Amino acid sequence: MPQPHNKKFLAQKEKEDRQKKIVIIATITVLVIVFGLIVYGMVDRYVLKPHTTIIQIENQSVDANQFDQQIRWQRRNMIEDIKQSLMYFQQLGGSPEIFAYFEQQLTQEVTQLQQPLLIGQTVLQGLTDELIIRIEAEKMGITVDDAQLDREIEEAFGYFPNGTPTPLPTTETKPTATLTSLQKTILPPTATIEEPAAEENQDLAPTNTPITQAAEEQQGTPDPTATPLLVPTEYTEDLYKENFQTFLNDIKSAGITEDTIREIVRMSVIQQKLLDLVTVDVKQTQEHVWARHILVEDQETALEVANKLANGEDFAALAAEYSIDDVNKDNGGDLGWFRRGEMIAAFEDAAFALQIGEISDPVQTDFGWHIIQSLGKDDLLIDPTSFQQLRSQTFSDWMTEKRLEYPPEINQDWVKFVPTEPVLPQDYVSYIQSLTQPQPQLPAEVPQEQPTAEVPQQ
Secondary structure, X not given: OOOOOOHHHHHHHHHHHHHXXXXXXXXXXXXXXXXXXXXXXXXXXXXXXXOOEEEEEOOEEEEHHHHHHHHHHHHHHHHHHHHHHHHHHHHOOOOHHHXXXXXXXXXXXXXXXXXXXXXXXXXXXXXXXXHHHHHHHHHOOOOOOHHHHHHHHHHXXXXXXXXXOOOOOOOOOOOXXXXXXXXXXXXXXXXXXXXXXXXXXXXOOOOOOOOOHHHHHHHOOOOOOOOOOOOOOOOOHHHHHHHHHHHHHHHHOOOOOHHHHHHHHHHHHHHHHHHHHHOXXXXXXXXXXXXXXXXXXXXXXXXXXXXXXXOOOOHHXXXXXXXXXXXXXXXXXXXXXXXXXXXXXXXXXXXXXXXXXXEOOOEEEOOEEEEEEEEEEEEEEOOHHHHHHHHHHHHHHHHHHHHHHOOOEEOOOHHHHOOOXXXXXXXXXXXXXXXXXXXXXXXXXXXOOOOOXXXXXX
């Protein structure tokens, strides 16, 4: 028969039970706190921080994840540039003289990779411009659907499912209109260069020597041999997909996603469409002048030349006698046709203000004193390269105005979200350091690594 518990025993047991409950509650509390911290850390890392706004302009924004991705893409491209330069360096012979050609670029890019905040600042400005472009594109109704985006990526990898596009014909600029009666009066007659007469003696022409039948039989007629033709591998859709997947695997190692690449291409297309609209009024014909000049060192000499011209002396003869411009003094001082922006401002303003045949007063520039005569003025086609440069400058000026119109709100803690990866492999760093240090013999080999597939810069 069990003994009844006395009061002391019951009190002790009650105390122990309370202590157990306290321990259990404390343990549960600690576990809840730890679990909460873990959950918060994961939410903060994968939900809150990636969606922290870095840049905000009106209804457009860039979050920390997009900022991180763009910096990784920038760093990755810099690393690929370094590898490419080193590959070219080796292909060209790898001598110290050749390395001097690459040294400044390599040193600069390696230094930039070691300054992540500098790269972050560059990307910050680029993304700010992208937000402005998005806002303006939205106002103008510019969109890029997924089908067009897929085509752009395919073409970036050289895959044209509907056939390779035919290059558009280009216009070659030849500013050489027929001379007017006034220009014929200004300029001396040009001697006509005659084509050299054909030589009567044709001894140097190849002749066929007859071969006798006996000689033919002795030599024999060689049998034709089949020459194997190299047939190019057809660039199929499967091959394109394989190349694209290889590229995606490469950028994945740098922490870059396919969505990032698609957005980079999308922004490139949007920007090009916006540029086309902004520069729609830029004409490929520009006002040109055709001028000649006499360049002298001082004003006194310039006035002397001007007086002689006023008294009817020949411009070309005075250019040969006085001009210090050795490039064209023996050509009558002829500068050919040029448009605005190609000459120094003071000279250009004077030349464009002249009427055909008119001679300027002495004009001072950093090169000396000029006497200028206008030989022609017309609206002429500019070459395709200059036309594209003009469009780019027009768009750049437009962007400068828009930056004032759309001041960004930038999170001052953006520096906390700047990644330091990917990094240049240490063997490349060591190799470049060995090249920049004086030594009797350069390293024999650049680190071996095949260049990865690239999305061409749009």
